[in-house]
Amino acid sequence: MKKLLKYLRKYRIESVLAPLFKMLEAVFELTVPLVVASMIDNGIGNGGNAGHIVKCFTIMIILGIVGLIASCTAQFFAAKAATGFSKELRSDLFRHILDLNFRSIDNAGTATLITRMTADVNTVQNGVNMFLRLFLRSPFIVAGAMVMAFFIDFKSALIFVAVIAVLSATVAFIMASNIPLLKKVQSKLDEVLNLTRETLQGVRVIRAFAYEDRQYDEFKKSNDELSSMQQRAGRISGLLNPLTYVIINLAIAVLIMTGSDRAYNGILTTGQVVALYNYMSQILLELIKFAGLIITINKALASANRISEVFDYEAGMEMIPDPAKLEKGTGASIEFKNVSMAYYEGSDEALSGISFSIEAGQTLGIIGGTGSGKTTLISLIPRFYDVTSGEVLINGRNVKEYDVDSLRSDTAVVMQKAALFSGTIRDNLLWGNEEATDEELLFAAETAVAGDVINAKGGLDGIVEAGGKNLSGGQRQRLTIARALVRTPGILILDDASSALDYVTDLKLRTNIKELSYNPTVVIVSQRTASVQHADKILVLDDGEAAGFGTHEELLSSCSVYKEIYDSQFKKEVG
């Protein structure tokens, strides 16, 4: 929470004024019982004085109006501070998330980041708002009521001290035993939610194996548990109101009993006893509000901690001062020198000791089984990750010496997961290069064999739904390839990007890329031998290590892993 307080600093004045005005209102509220006491003692008592009664009434109305103004002012400052706080926080948090390096993104997971950014920020905003409005007010009224009691009568005030102690202990006890229960309920609810989602996602498998009954039983078990946990939590929190009510009323009985004695002895007037009674009632109302507030604050604190964790994730890449710029234009050469890379410190290496080089404008094929390190390897070229040891060189210079933006703007990666965004097709293609003309966009699309996709959607203004939901897998892939080509990159990396394309289209795509005038260096990652066999060089990966490097013919004769892969796909057909 501490870390997040700095976002309130900009609203320092509002954050001080809001509780201040709230307290001002409380002061007026605390004065009312005194006015009533005076009304009873001096207006009705002592033979009566109608003028005094009217005067007291007028004072009460004025107190009400001033209280209203003070409290509205407080609400305004609180709302201003809370919304301003969350605006700054959201903006900074989102910027930080966008700056996270790939390693942090992997660690955090997107679902977590999204929840932090939305639900958690809202909870904190709610907490800040409530805190500013109420957190000081309730204790202030409780304490104020006690102070007022001391003003009226010292001995009677001692009853207040005792009652406040007992009530605070009661509220604290109920809260303390309830909060952990509420946490458990929340995690059980998550479990029920996940089971529901799982049931929907796996509906085909569940039905295919006639597993419905068991899946239902599992849900029912979790749901029943949730229900009994909720009841258990409710049993404790349901005590709060009745218990505080009883305590306060017992205290009022004692207060009036002793007050009567002191009235008999002429120490207290009737009006003063009534005032004490009123103060006691006020304490009850405030304490109950306060208990509710504690829950809100608690939730906000938990959210604040989760947000702080995100701020702790490492952002950005280490940069050398005065980095070089990678010039755009034609293909760039790539060289790996004894590169090793592990995703986490101490974890197994995803790549170890990889060395190879490819000249500008050539095509490199990378092939290997699942989990052999293909994607890891290509992620090192635009410096999505840093190597653990060894060097990655582009045009003879270590990638760490380049300005990251210039490096990434000359490399275009088409990822396995085809990420498209809601908007028009043009919006999506412009991601490659904001300044591209429609002709350039269409040319890139033709190259990516995506011309028919654009036509099918009604031109560049065709609508793409979030995630490209309204497109088929193959259409999505071709559009993402077109988007990459819009950059006219020096290095084009296709990470299994044509898996959803049939062989005819795949072939056409490769031919088109080969004919590009700016002659980019192309890296093709694939599981299909057919997609890489015509590359200038092929790198064979096996379990993070290079099992072979060379042309198709060389590898067939020298690399057993490559031969195995090739045979598994072709042998029977040829033979």
Added chain:
Amino acid sequence: MALETGGFVPKGNLDTDSSALGRSGQREIIKKVLQSLRKYRLLIFISLILATVSVVFTLLVPIKIGDAIDHLGEGPMSFELNGLNRNLVLAALFAIAVGLSQWVMNLINNRITYLTVRDLRNRTIGKIHKLPLKYIDSHSHGDIVSRVIADADQFADGLLMGFTQAFTGILTIIGTLFFMLRLNAVITLVVVIVTPLSLFVAKYISSKTYDMFRLQGRERGEQTALIEEMISNEKAVKAFGREQAVMERFDEINGRLRESSLKAIFFSSLTNPCTRFVNAVCYALVALSGSFYVLYKGSNELLGGITVGTLTVFLSYANQYTKPFNEISSVISELQNAIACAARVFEVMEEEPELSDENSTVLGDVNGCVELKNVDFSYNKDIELIKDLNLSVEPGKRVAIVGPTGCGKTTIINLLMRFYDVDGGSVCVEGSDIRTLTRKSLRESYGMVLQDTWLKKGTIRDNIRIADMDASDEEVIRAAKATHAHSFIRRLKDGYDTVVGEDLGGLSQGQRQLLCISRIMLGIPPMLILDEATSSIDTRTELKIQDAFATMMKGRTSFIVAHRLSTIQNADVILVMKNGHIIEQGDHATLLSKKGFYFELYNSQFQST
């Protein structure tokens, strides 16, 4: 728990337009809600009695305290049951009665609420298992989940609020009126005229802020959509160096959101100060009129006067009287929201389930004879998909289905498994139309592996045993060995007890696929459906499990969908599909010699650039 929310976050979904339900619709829903509550009617009855007890005693406590105040200073402190003490003891006893009845009522209401929501959830999920796949495929899963979880919750919350507050609220209003009238009619009139003002103030503010909240909700939605889209594709954002552009869009929305939520929060938070002010005015008026009564009419109640004690009773009532009004007004919106939520849950529950197959035949000995006769099918009536499809498969044959994406390959599987029913024609197994067979027996005679590798949350062992919950550990291991999954499972930290799930366990796509194949290895059914079953498995591993596949398919009718032509060329029949039609049919050699679409498809993988 009473908490000053100050209208900060209006509970419930503002976009659920309950008025869209229509009055008769609402009445229908209420009827159904009452029906689902029927089994708790005894508890509800007790709860209502306790509420009455608690309200009556709550109102009596200030009266007894007022009476005690009238005996103030009559004598020194004593523990005898004099006028003062008798009233105080009664007040204390009444307070304890209130506390007890409230507590028990809370327990009962809790129980009713949570049991109702539990029943509702169980019934909904039970229903989902009976719904046709068409419903599940065509509705957003997020939406169904939020009906089962959030709407059910909202419904229960609204119900609980409705119970406790509407009833006690009305009772308190009536009770207070009754007691006040007995004490003094004129002062009662002051309270009765002034208090409802707070209700109007609250109503006025909430109607004025409704649009502000709508706007805030819309802008928040816009921002959430952007956040979700960008964070889920963050790697693409970074690869294209779009951080700055995204940030600009975000900040623009963020600025607007700030403005709209400031307005919504501020104006709605005026409710509390304003109603408090009305309350204060009422309080002052009661004090004024009461004081004059005491002053001019004296304390003899028989002569129309009141005592100071009675004045304190009025003051305390005036303080509490606004509460039930405010509560009832919030209960009304809460209940409306609850009804809207209930409607959403009931909507799922009232969907037409799959036709019952209680009287259908159980599919017995299966040889694997499958026939599709003149099958017509489409997901959407406007878009024709499969038209007059005919296919006859003899027992033990291997059928491969190839073709470009979206040509209807997976649809055929949907029809074979009877996930969907045909629109025209019929699908027959062993000569009987599958619509005359029980779904369970039909589906159990197929072993199915899909491209989508669904694992349920649970151990690897349990995931494999989905196919046969009675399988022993040895059988599970044997199945995993057959697919070569055993070697990677063994290397996991907890072996077969490793917990996996949609995003758990850190398994690769290929490993997940191996587990899915292991499932059907447990007890291989007479027919197989493999929809891109090995698409994520690398070809070397695939080669290793070829033997297992060969044994598996031996003598079994199998349907195979695959991209890799190597996996399908040994098929007895290859169906080449395009746009929902089978355009070519035959074995590998025949199809190649035809030099048609298949030929083109096949050769493209050898062509050089």
